[in-house]
Amino acid sequence: MKKGLIAMNNIRISSKGIEKALRKFDYLQAIAEYIWNGFDAEATAVDITLHKNILDGVDQIEIADNGYGIKLKDLEGKFTPFYESEKAVDPDKRGRTTSAMHGKNGIGRLTFHHFASEAIWQTTYEDGLLLKNTYKIHIKAKQLDAYHVTKPDLTDKDRGTTVTFNHIIKEFVAQDFLAYLSREFGWFLELHADKAYTIRIDGEPLNYTSLIAEKETFQFVHPMSQTKFRITYIRWEDRMNHEYSKLYFIDSKLNEQHKQPTTFNNKGDSFYHSVYIQSKLFDQFDWSHEELSGQQSFTFGASRKSDAFQYLLDELATFISEKRKPYLRKLSDAVIKEFAEAKAFPTFTGDPEAANRREELEAAIRALCHAEPKVFARLNPEQKKVLAHLMYAVGAEEREWLMAAL
Structure with missing residues (x-):
């Protein structure tokens, strides 16, 4: 055992099993998990620092929060998740009735293998006696089922956790990164706007x-x-x-x-x-x-x-x-335009009666769009044509019956 280490513990699933369980995470989702971990620890601020090399590429990332840290006695429960099977963890399927505790069973702490070769946690916590302890946790991407822990030391540092990711293996596009974080956390930052929650990237608040x-x-x-x-x-x-x-x-x-x-x-x-x-x-x-x-x-x-x-x-x-309502009006305008561009409407002559029939058909399509917008999602040109001709073929009474059914 290396000097300064007090333990090298194994996670109760193989390294390959962990990779399989977390395969649905991409590297942006993986980074977001570490930000969520900070907010789960009651942080009000999370700072992301991107360290660049001489070629302007990102080779190290730090994510620091001012949460309550990871108490040494809680470490095993945080870093030794147990899965009943190796069924994949899906970030899209996390039903919650509150926004607290986004992470679960240490999942977020192992996703770094999607973008870095190792992760090092420096965490500082209060032990209940007004004393603060700090220690480190180290995990390598090639050995996700084991983590190394250093001896805790007394410190006067503020509580919180900083995770450092070394040897970044993904190319970071700043615009994509910021756009993803905005879609991931914009609603959450608004939820806590009165508490002044913030995410900063290289010192600049996330602007969503x-x-x-x-x-x-x-x-x-x-x-x-x-x-x-x-x-x-x-x-x-x-x-x-x-x-x-x-x-x-x-x-x-x-x-x-x-x-x-x-x-x-x-x-x-x-x-x-x-x-x-x-x-x-x-x-x-x-x-x-x-x-x-x-x-x-x-x-x-x-x-x-x-x-x-x-x-x-x-x-x-x-x-x-x-x-x-005004949003649906804009949506129905766009649908009518798309149908016209796809030449989905029946051919009408230029006489006034034909113009009236065209207006009636457009009105029926607008009404259907307002009642059930999903009907128009991802229609190809042929499907648009079939729908327009079907709506034209049925009479006004049948259209009213259809709208009543919706």
């Missing part, structure tokens, strides 16, 4: 404002109880990496208590949005228990069936629906 197409802050007040809800609505230019359109419920201390998809999530219309709701109502809220409308639990506070919460959901649904 180009992703914000529309932002509005306002207030709802429940008439009967006078419960106040502070709302921030954001429409995004692009889809977030692994986060759908959701409602985020925040208590009076600015802590997220729950999140759930909006009623307009995943409709196939590229209407990407996030809604952040802050209220004292969520200080003591029973998210699991459903009661009769109007009743409240004295033990757990309000519930999903309380009048104030139902009022909130109804008002939000109306608000988002109104925000979506």
Whole structure:
């Protein structure tokens, strides 16, 4: 054992097994995992430093956070994950009802093999006696099933963890890197905007404002109880990496208590949005228990069936629906243009009656687009032609029946 080491532990799965389990991560997702690990440790700031060589290529990356660090007694649980099988871990399938604890079972700490040959953690933590200890953990990409740990030393450094990745094996394109981080963390930084969470790259805060197409802050007040809800609505230019359109419920201390998809999530219309709701109502809220409308639990506070919460959901649904309407009009305009360019419409003569039939057909296609945008997703020219001719062949009564069914 090398001098200064106190342990060399094995992870309970082979190195090849780990690579197989994490094969769905690309190098950008892998780097994001280390940033998430910092926020999981209650960090408010994560600093990324890209060290470049004389050819302007990145050969070392440091990711530092001001979280609570990794206590030595917790190390085995953090770095010795156990999988019941070697089934791949998919970053797209992580169902959560809050945004806390993104990482799980040390998964994120082993993804570095996608972009570097080794990772070294320098972590500093408080031991409960107002003393701070610091030590290092070292893992090589060719031996992911083993990690080396140094002896802890007392220190006066601030708590937190810095991970250094050496011998970078991926070519970093700065624009792609920043764009990915914006899509990965933009919604999360907005969630914690009042707490001033930040991600800095080479000292510069991550700027994701180009992703914000529309932002509005306002207030709802429940008439009967006078419960106040502070709302921030954001429409995004692009889809977030692994986060759908959701409602985020925040208590009076600015802590997220729950999140759930909006009623307009995943409709196939590229209407990407996030809604952040802050209220004292969520200080003591029973998210699991459903009661009769109007009743409240004295033990757990309000519930999903309380009048104030139902009022909130109804008002939000109306608000988002109104925000979506002009977006759907633009979408239907684009669909009509695409159909025309693909020559999908039937041939019409130049007389007024034919022009009216063309307008009726376009109106029917617009109405279908508003009702079910997914129908028009990824249609090839032939499919557009079939749909346009089918809509033209059926009469107005059949079209009304179709719209009613949707």
